[in-house]
Amino acid sequence: MTPVHATFGEVAAERRIASVPLSHVSVELGHLYMEDFEAGPARLREQFRKVAPWLATVRSLWRERVPGGRARVSTCFLVDDYFSRFSTPAELVPMVLDAAAEHDLTIDYLARESACAQSDGVELARLVEDRLVDDPPPETDGSRPPVKETGWLCNGSRSPRTAPVQAMGKARPWEPPAQNAKRGHSIFVDVELWDERGPRRTWSCPFLAAVWQLLRLGLLRSDGRVPLPPVTLDGGWPRDWDELPAVVRLDPQAAPFSAYTTLSVLSPRFLPVELAVRTILSQVAVDDEVLRQVAGRSEGEGVRLEEELVDRISYVFV
């Protein structure tokens, strides 16, 4: 008898990572906070007026870049329902859509900020927190766990603590913090990720914005599945934010929500937030398999992606 080659497999022993449909670019047309809402529809119209030419530019840039000119561009809009609750979806969403339409803008996807913390039993923020790998200062050899200030993340070494002067002791002079990858001089950034009052943890705005970027880049998985896939809404807009799905698809024909790259058109007042977001994102270890999936797909259609994920994110501050 010839030898028999046996194959044996166990599903529970394998890692299965779902893939996600991807556009070329996801453009964030705006981010609505309570203060913007209170300022009235004029503020929104002003925002969309500024955004419109940039969206047109991005579309044409990608048409040139993609073989055959078939660029997949999707647009999204984020409403803050995490830090403050205001209005209702039924009242607010039509107002936003109307203001956008005035400038010939179509919002393909609408998302809730609180979904970046938790939604549908998936705690996206925790998921990302567990994937943080601290940027090690020189002389980090693994012998001790990384020095952490609970709830904070920085891009270098903090200033040594200067203790109050003891009766007999000498005051220790101040020493500067240092950025790890400095070029000549440091730009030291220390970001608060969350705070806790009692049992309730409040994630910081930059942390949720970092989760939002990862979601738009299609780089998150929960137990191998794609978290918070966009949902098409049947019937009208609900009267409560909690009844609204995390990501709503407004145009059934829209290009996929997640994309190889993202562009956010923002007011310059968000500059410090985005510096913090980039500080966080440059310390998130995305799953190897997910990175390979995205790289393989983009190469397959002749699009060369930046290796580092922070380089896939761009901004226009207007």
Add this chain to the structure above:
Amino acid sequence: MLVMGEVHTGLLQNSGEISESTCRQVLGITAGETVRVSRRPIVHALSPERLTGVDCTLPAASRSRVRGVGTVVSRCAVTGGRVAQGSSYVRVVRSEADRRLPWSHYLARPGVVEVLGKAKAADLAEGFTGDPTPGSPDGACLNLGAVSGRFLDLVQASPLLDRRAPFKIPRTSLRWVAETGEPSIRFTLHTEQERTLRLTHPGPFTPAVVDLCEDLATHDWLLTSLLVIVERARIGTTPGAAAVARLAPAIDHLLHLWMPAARVEEWLTPFWDSLERRPGFTRQWRSLVDRVRDQVAVNTLALLSASAETGRR
């Protein structure tokens, strides 16, 4: 250039073996990541992988200063609900830049440590697996043992374990270096608890090599532990019943765990096979197991004849 890793192996700090579902909870160290479990031919559970950032000197036999920056991959495993492991490794490659780059560059290459400046693979391999040279090297030197030790601690500190292990047995550590080339394997025992492994495999490195090293570490620990237990039983100098009582934990907790090369990919099994020829892990294991069983048999016979004796009186 080369891959280096270190595996720490120990007895799970629990009175009995833990179930598959407990294994999943104990090893669930990352939110949203599943614990991989295989059930044949022995239950083996593997945690998700985590990364640790390092920027330090790499061990070099020549004691030249070689700086490496990147991430260490670590994971924990539980075999047979009884043997716990913390395992870490890095793939060492030459950096294209001569300075440290932004951290996102290194996170795009998980598990890779980039060497800034000149380094020879042989020098690093010798430095990592050789006996430590006297005098501390300049600056902090990559300590994979500490990282693996912390991951093993993470398992052992789980609140799901009762911390009442049936016997005390030291942890063992296996440091390994894998390179591409003509197939060869060299396993060296250093002190009581320290082992090194030099492996040259055909073709490029794959994580299957790590599985092989972890499998060898598990079996070396089993063999070491069984030897310790047999030694502690002081067969021949202690009364039979007392010796058998000391051997009982091995029967209860270790003897069924021997499954060499169970999780090793086919192309790597020749490495196990060659270690089976020399020094012959399974040969020594069988002889020890026979010794344990013979002691039990002899003691049972003695008990039987004693009770028959009592019956005749």
